[in-house]
Amino acid sequence: xxxxxxxxxxxxxxxxxxxxxxxxxxxxxxxxxxxxxxxxxxxxxxxxxxxxxxxxxxxxxxxxxxxxxxxxxxxxxxxxxxxxxxxxxxxxxxxxxxxxxxxxxxxxxxxxxxxxxxxxxxxxxxxxxxxxxxxxxxxxxxxxxxxxxxxxxxxxxxxxxxxxxxxxxxxxxxxxxxxxxxxxxxxxxxxxxxxxxxxxxxxxxxxxxxxxxxxxxxxxxxxxxxxxxxxxxxxxxxxxxxxxxxxxxxxxxxxxxxxxxxxxxxxxxxxxxxxxxxxxxxxxxxxxxxxxxxxxxxxxxxxxxxxxxxxxxxxxxxxxxxxxxxxxxxxxxxxxxxxxxxxxxxxxxxxxxxxxxxxxxxxxxxxxxxxxxxxxxxxxxx
Numbered sequence: 488x489x490x491x492x493x494x495x496x497x498x499x500x501x502x503x504x505x506x507x508x509x510x511x512x513x514x515x516x517x518x519x520x521x522x523x524x525x526x527x528x529x530x531x532x533x534x535x536x537x538x539x540x541x542x543x544x545x546x547x548x549x550x551x552x553x554x555x556x557x558x559x560x561x562x563x564x565x566x567x568x569x570x571x572x573x574x575x576x577x578x579x580x581x582x583x584x585x586x587x588x589x590x591x592x593x594x595x596x597x598x599x600x601x602x603x604x605x606x607x608x609x610x611x612x613x614x615x616x617x618x619x620x621x622x623x624x625x626x627x628x629x630x631x632x633x634x635x636x637x638x639x640x641x642x643x644x645x646x647x648x649x650x651x652x653x654x655x656x657x658x659x660x661x662x663x664x665x666x667x668x669x670x671x672x673x674x675x676x677x678x679x680x681x682x683x684x685x686x687x688x689x690x691x692x693x694x695x696x697x698x699x700x701x702x703x704x705x706x707x708x709x710x711x712x713x714x715x716x717x718x719x720x721x722x723x724x725x726x727x728x729x730x731x732x733x734x735x736x737x738x739x740x741x742x743x744x745x746x747x748x749x750x751x752x753x754x755x756x757x758x759x760x761x762x763x764x765x766x767x768x769x770x771x772x773x774x775x776x777x778x779x780x781x782x783x784x785x786x787x788x789x790x791x792x793x794x795x796x797x798x799x800x801x802x803x804x805x806x807x808x809x810x811x812x813x814x815x816x817x818x819x820x821x822x823x824x825x826x827x828x829x830x831x832x833x834x835x836x837x838x839x840x841x842x843x844x845x846x847x848x849x850x851x852x853x854x855x856x857x858x859x860x861x862x863x864x865x866x867x868x869x
Contacts (some may be wrong), residue, residue, distance in 0.1 A: 536601030
């Protein structure tokens with residue numbers, strides 16, 4: 488029961504930390520990418536901005552674009568709550584007030600997007616970007632519900648519904664074979680318990696950490712799968728957001744090292760089977776201590792890089808169609824579209840496998856680190 492409560496609180500913290508605060512310092516205010524691309528012939532197609540814009544976070548949930556009879560481009564997006572704290576004053580409104588970065592509201596302006604980080608800066612009544620006392624762009628503390636944060640809330644809600652449906656199935660079909668959603672949930676739970684947690688942690692301690700590891704596996708797996716569906720309420724690149732993977736890695740780091748027994752720490756600072764001069768130097772203790780911090784960093788980067796790379800490859804095949812259509816001809820672009828679609832579908836199917844593998848690897852390595860921290864020593868005492 489204690490680990491269940493800890494798991495709930497830690498993942499509640501994930502929701503809060505994933506609403507990333509825009510605290511980066513920049514020398515000059517960023518300019519909206521759409522404004523930069525205005526030319527006499529309309530809006531130039533920028534494949535880099537399109538791809539990066541889809542895999543990064545945003546203050547609204549972009550759906551699609553359309554052109555009116557005059558050839559003007561219009562974006563259709565689901566507005567999300569903007570929550571800003573500026574000089575002790577709290578402002579809450581919807582992102583639609585910015586009109587996709589084309590309008591200021593309450594002294595704020597949405598800038599960036601595409602290849603640049605989307606953020607909110609302060610402007611004066613004349614529309615000039617304000618500077619702070621240090622001569623840097625003034626920005627409020629941004630606690631907005633961004634696309635990634637909204638997607639996490641949706642995924643958590645879906646997982647709660649999934650588990651509740653399975654729970655109801657057990658009550659209605661007590662002592663009977665599972666079916667439907669109940670079968671799916673039971674299969675995954677038994678797989679994680681018997682193929683990952685038990686072998687890595689051991690029979691003595693595995694039940695204590697099973698709730699967290701199940702939550703971790705289900706969250707990553709369903710988040711990865713939802714990211715492959717290209718329409719609302721899916722499509723957000725949640726595990727391709729470094730803030731999310733970093734939060735998961737930090738949770739693993741804290742649980743591992745808080746759970747570590749005395750033998751775990753003794754093996755770090757007094758590694759058995761190592762020559763004495765390496766301990767005195769102290770080369771091995773330093774290496775082992777660095778390893779304590781590099782393990783969660785590896786978890787963070789592996790999940791982030793693999794999921795982001797998959798999205799970029801799929802989008803890369805899609806934008807090839809528009810690049811060739813704009814540079815050569817519409818006919819050639821139409822012909823290339825067949826090849827691009829085939830490769831996009833192939834990569835999408837491959838990403839379904841990667842979505843499972845990444846959830847498995849992250850959970851397995853987390854269980855391995857915890858198991859190393861709680862296991863009893865097998866070496867002979869000196």
